[in-house]
Amino acid sequence: MKKVYYLKSCSTCQRILKEWELGDDVELQNxxxxxxxxxxxxxxxxxxxxxxxxxxxxxxxxxxxxxxEKTLSEKEYRQLIIDEYTFLKRPVLILDNQIFxxxxxxxxxxAKAAL
Numbered sequence: 001m002k003k004v005y006y007l008k009s010c011s012t013c014q015r016i017l018k019e020w021e022l023g024d025d026v027e028l029q030n031x032x033x034x035x036x037x038x039x040x041x042x043x044x045x046x047x048x049x050x051x052x053x054x055x056x057x058x059x060x061x062x063x064x065x066x067x068x069e070k071t072l073s074e075k076e077y078r079q080l081i082i083d084e085y086t087f088l089k090r091p092v093l094i095l096d097n098q099i100f101x102x103x104x105x106x107x108x109x110x111a112k113a114a115l
Contacts, residue, residue, distance in 0.1 A: 089103075
């Protein structure tokens with residue numbers, strides 16, 4: 001399975017998708033218009049090893065909801081990602097049993113090499 005979870009309105013995601021030069025065999029899911037299911041989030045968590053690894057603390061709602069002052073459990077991270085797409089670090093690329101999370105230069109380069 002080859003799939004990318006991204007945000008179409010995010011210029012960083014758009015730049016990375018161009019850099020990756022994805023083929024027609026890669027499914028794209030715009031998480032703003034096509035909400036992620038609990039099963040999809042659970043699959044990402046199992047590949048990533050934890051929900052916290054998928055969680056973006058840069059999301060504007062993170063501070064607005066006062067989450068920066070709390071210690072969150074894995075269950076809470078999971079539910080926040082399911083309920084609010086902005087909490088997913090993006091883009092997320094799944095290549096069979098590999099997962100690449102976020103937009104750091106190292107992750108983007110690893111994903112490009114794997115593609």
